Amino acid sequence: MHWIALRWSLESGSPEEAQPLPTPEALGWWALQYTPHVAWQDEALMLEVSACERLWGGRSSLMRQLAHENPAPGAVMRGAQGATSLIALARLRLFERNESRPKDIPAGLPLDTLSAAREHLDLLARLGCRTWGDVAALPRGGLTRRFGAALREALDVAWGLRPESHHWLTLPDVFEQKLELPALAETAPELMWSANRLLTALQFWLRARQRGARALELQWTLDLKRFNGVNLPPHQQVTVRTAEPTQDMAHLRRLLSEKLALTTLAAPASWLRLRTLETDPWAGASTSFLPEDNRKGDKLHEMVERLSVRLGPQQVVVPVSRADHRPERKQAWRPALQKDTALPGTRKEAKETAKAKAAASQPDALYPPWLLPEPLLLEMDGERPCYRGALSKLIGPQRVEAGWWGGKEDGGQPAMRDYYVAESPEAGLVWIFRERPSAGFSPGEVRWYLQGFYA
Incomplete structure (x- = not known):
């Protein structure tokens, strides 16, 4: 067995520049790409890598890979290794205190680095115990009766005399995470700072599941039940949809920002929840060696999505x-x-x-580039239709019979038409059609319509 213990701490700096740490679940999902055995133990994330370290080129190479792929760029990641999870965690605590490790491990480790012994440190110190080895040398029966079975079991695990038991992290089928806001949010844009933590967790989940997000819901809990005498709902939410599956958090962040900028909070918000409504399998991003195929800027569908959020879905x-x-x-x-x-x-x-x-796809059809919203009934000069003068038929007829399968709910009466390309003395080339006599009117009546123009 071989364990790696990891812990993150924020760098010192101005609060405005501080970036929120990913949620503990998100950090665990990130670690699952290296090993399937990941668990939280006290303050550290534990990775058991004995079965997979060779896939990463050995322990040293794996440690460098973990440091290079730090999931929290704004935080310092510290790591330590050990034969058991307790040894790795103890060495991590020594590293954070800038203390050198003892030569004899685990016997020489300081007693305060063992979690099971922390509540008994004063009594053990009066007994002359300073290290793990000092406590392990005490009689088993008396140690168990005086300090409980947990301390003796922890020592057995540290020496490899008892198998370790952990609650391994797994990936949920649907992403849904909730967190408490650090302060009540008075306006919707204030929610974005905490929403960034949830988006980071979503990114880890999408990558681990090989999925792309299609629809997300951001929901917040209102801190008041009534405001100005009006009963309030317990929650408010906004929904973001994309035209294509995406793992681009920058794009989703912009869409959420646009949505929240148009949203008014009914009351201050205290909790935030993000969940996926729709996801699709992720095929990966395609790239090209040709420079003209790798153009900078936003993709067309991303611009359409942002405009739909900003202007309203019915406007785009x-x-x-x-x-x-x-x-x-x-x-x-x-x-x-x-x-x-x-x-x-x-x-x-x-x-x-x-x-x-x-x-x-009708090869014999010469469709005009401009169609009228509705066909225009033409006046007749004897047997010739007129539009800014008498029309001269040039090409046709092209016969169309359609619409017989439905009624008014499917577009009105059936269409039985003969189409022509005609020339007007003033309007140029136009597209006209004649309703055939069998279309529901008397045989002696012939009606002509204008439907389009040619440039």
Whole structure:
């Protein structure tokens, strides 16, 4: 067995520059990438690495790797090693006190470095015990009767006479962490300082689970039940959604900041909770050796997400193809962060995608770059439609029959049309169509509509 004990302490500096330490759970999740045997023991994080140290090039190489990948850049990480967890922890305590280690380990270790002996230090000192070896030399029966079984068991573990028992850390299936704010938050932006600790923990969880965040909920507990005579809910929350799975905490931090900047607290907040609503498998970030593929700046979807948060989800929309041959219904607009209703991989989605592609790919169609929101009924000059003068048909007809499968809830009456590219004396090239007589009106009536313009 071989153990490594780690502990973090904040560097001295101005409080404004101090960065919060990750939560204890987050530090444990970070350590799980090096060994599956991780546990908290008193003030230190313990790693049992005997079965995996060769994968990291040996103990010295592993210690350098741990120091290089310090999960808390604003804190000092100290570490020590030992054959048992108690020895590693004792050596860490000596290192923090700038004391040299004794030659005889564990017998020569100072007694105050053993947690099980701390409540008995005064009595043991009167008995002349200063080190672990002094206490271990006392009669077993008398030591157990006088000081309890915990001290004797701890000494047996230190000498390897008894197996160690720990509550090993594991990764939860869903991320959810809660922490108490250092002071009551009066405004929503004040929550970001503590939210950074939760985001750091989220990053460790996502990396360990190989997942990317799609939706997060930040919730805070209100410290008052009533304010100005109005009953208050126990919690408030904001939700952040992304178009693609992400492990980029800087991007999530900006989205949360934008959300909180538009939020008003109903009362001071005392607790904060962050949890994942949706996650997807993480495929990793793709890179390229070509310099033009590694451009600086934000990605397009990240900018869209920030604008959606800042301006409102209904103000930033994207086009969506529809499985319909009617030009006015081939494309719709939806909020950029709205999730598709069809589940990926289902037959329904595959069928709708195929229909949309078939409706959009017609080689004989010359669609104009500009469509009117609604077709415009044209006046007639005898048998010729008019728009800023009589129109001359140039190309056509292109026949469309669609919409027969639905009613008004699916876009109105069926469309039975013949499309033409025509020329107007003043407007130039236009796109018109004629409703066929079988479309629901008398055979003698012919109606022409303008639907688009060509540049």
